[in-house]
Amino acid sequence: MLRFDVISIFGEMFSAITAQGISAKALDKGLYELAVWNPRDFTHDRHRTIDDRPYGGGPGMLMMYEPLRDTFKAINQQQPEQPNHTIYLSPQGQPLTQQRVAELATLPRITLLCGRYEGVDERVIENFVDEEIAIGDFVVSGGELPAMMLMDAVIRLQPGALGHQDSARQDSFSDGLLDCPHYTRPEVVDGKAVPPVLMSGNHAHIAKWRYEQQRQRTQARRPDLLNN
Numbered sequence: 001m002l003r004f005d006v007i008s009i010f011g012e013m014f015s016a017i018t019a020q021g022i023s024a025k026a027l028d029k030g031l032y033e034l035a036v037w038n039p040r041d042f043t044h045d046r047h048r049t050i051d052d053r054p055y056g057g058g059p060g061m062l063m064m065y066e067p068l069r070d071t072f073k074a075i076n077q078q079q080p081e082q083p084n085h086t087i088y089l090s091p092q093g094q095p096l097t098q099q100r101v102a103e104l105a106t107l108p109r110i111t112l113l114c115g116r117y118e119g120v121d122e123r124v125i126e127n128f129v130d131e132e133i134a135i136g137d138f139v140v141s142g143g144e145l146p147a148m149m150l151m152d153a154v155i156r157l158q159p160g161a162l163g164h165q166d167s168a169r170q171d172s173f174s175d176g177l178l179d180c181p182h183y184t185r186p187e188v189v190d191g192k193a194v195p196p197v198l199m200s201g202n203h204a205h206i207a208k209w210r211y212e213q214q215r216q217r218t219q220a221r222r223p224d225l226l227n228n
């Protein structure tokens with residue numbers, strides 16, 4: 001079973017994936033397990049300090065090294081026989097792709113470091129992080145939502161996570177093309193009709209039309225994807 005260890009000072013946020021939807025059902029089915037670790041539990045001062053000002057000056061605060069080091073040590077004492085892969089979510093990371101998600105989905109264990117403030121002491125990354133990943137070229141308030149997006153994408157690929165219907169659809173994405181248009185009842189609404197081919201019952205024609213739509217959309221909206 002896939003195990004996630006998450007380091008975050010806002011662990012309650014992760015109910016967003018454990019309480020509802022495919023990721024909640026997958027948890028209930030035992031397709032993955034999740035442990036959230038708060039670095040504040042690895043501090044020794046009265047104020048449970050985990051951040052401090054940056055050397056050299058500059059705005060904001062950084063997450064300090066020692067509470068994170070001690071959190072990693074506690075995590076790695078769990079199931080030491082299981083190889084662990086530690087990912088730091090940050091704008092400085094490699095952009096996440098479905099191909100990378102598929103590779104991550106084969107790992108038995110993933111640790112996710114969720115930064116807050118202006119990031120973490122660089123020595124944490126040097127000593128404990130295997131891979132930095134960005135979910136996009138924009139900045140959010142912390143690593144928790146990026147971590148949940150990565151986890152959701154990985155969980156969906158666990159065998160048994162998607163019903164047959166969805167998993168078939170999942171395959172249509174794995175060909176690296178954008179999705180085709182989709183329609184449902186009514187057949188005509190506000191003067192707009194469903195493309196006749198979809199009403200034809202001719203499955204070969206429908207499959208051909210859908211693939212052609214995927215290629216046209218990808219060419220028009222994301223030609224960069226066609227070079228892969």
Ligand SMILES: Nc1nonc1C(=O)N1CCN(Cc2ccccn2)CC1
Pocket residue numbers: 089090091092114115116117118119120133134135136137138139140141142143144146
């Ligand atoms: N884009 C993203 N893809 O993954 N994470 C993000 C993202 O925006 N964030 C917000 C800032 N956090 C803290 C931080 C600040 C500066 C340098 C490093 N870390 C990390 C997570």
